[in-house]
Amino acid sequence: VTDLxxxxxxxxxxxxxxxxxxxxxxxxxxxxxxxxRERPGHTLQTTELVHEAYLRLVDQRQxxxxxxxxxxxxxxxxxxxxxxxxARSKQAAKRGGSGIQVTLEDATAASEERGLDLLDLDxxxxxxxxxxxxxxxxxELRYFTGxxxxxxxxxxxxxxxxxxxxxxxxxxxxxxxxxxxx
Amino acid sequence: MTPEAWQRVKEVFDAARQRPPGERASFLDTxxxxxxxxxxxxxxxxxxxxxxxxxxxxxxxxVSGV
Numbered sequence: 001v002t003d004l005x006x007x008x009x010x011x012x013x014x015x016x017x018x019x020x021x022x023x024x025x026x027x028x029x030x031x032x033x034x035x036x037r038e039r040p041g042h043t044l045q046t047t048e049l050v051h052e053a054y055l056r057l058v059d060q061r062q063x064x065x066x067x068x069x070x071x072x073x074x075x076x077x078x079x080x081x082x083x084x085x086x087a088r089s090k091q092a093a094k095r096g097g098s099g100i101q102v103t104l105e106d107a108t109a110a111s112e113e114r115g116l117d118l119l120d121l122d123x124x125x126x127x128x129x130x131x132x133x134x135x136x137x138x139x140e141l142r143y144f145t146g147x148x149x150x151x152x153x154x155x156x157x158x159x160x161x162x163x164x165x166x167x168x169x170x171x172x173x174x175x176x177x178x179x180x181x182x
Numbered sequence: 183m184t185p186e187a188w189q190r191v192k193e194v195f196d197a198a199r200q201r202p203p204g205e206r207a208s209f210l211d212t213x214x215x216x217x218x219x220x221x222x223x224x225x226x227x228x229x230x231x232x233x234x235x236x237x238x239x240x241x242x243x244x245v246s247g248v
Contacts, residue, residue, distance in 0.1 A: 131188040169195055172227040179230075 001056040024078040124177040127154030138166040
């Protein structure tokens, strides 16, 4: 993965194509693994998950901060996908009554309590990306991997003040979108 | 909404947030002119802004009783 990050950094598009599934698989596997091992009631933040994936996948001796920023950029997208895929399969299991035991109580559990439907959020975020790709990236990084303002700024390559502005507006916009029920 | 209209809403929203709530209405009078759509867009964003805790917590993965 370290080599893929470097290759991608040098403009090798094929490296990104191989990087995405590798990161997705690792995040997915780790989510499952944690759930088998941990006691009921334990909560694992996605942030922790992404950091662990980074430590496992990237050779620390060869990586520099740029690789780290790249990794988080990719991981945010993949974490979003892992959570959305899971929310979908959970929904399908409910409808189909497939008898598959669903043990992954991810975002859906945490966000349902807060009245936030992850699938709705995902769709709204896709609409936002069409209007304002940078703002959607900020949400992806901050919400799906829990990066702070400064880290997010580093990954995207913009100032922390801009991240803050984008975040405030994205939140206000998403709130409006999600509450209007469209 | 077009990306251009979006940029306009974004600018006015940012500028309005810099002002104390009491001054926002008159600021919007000036900034939006007769653009009713722009003003409505900005106002609806401002309405949810202050109390907004949406997305404050990242999604968590937890374990249900197996």
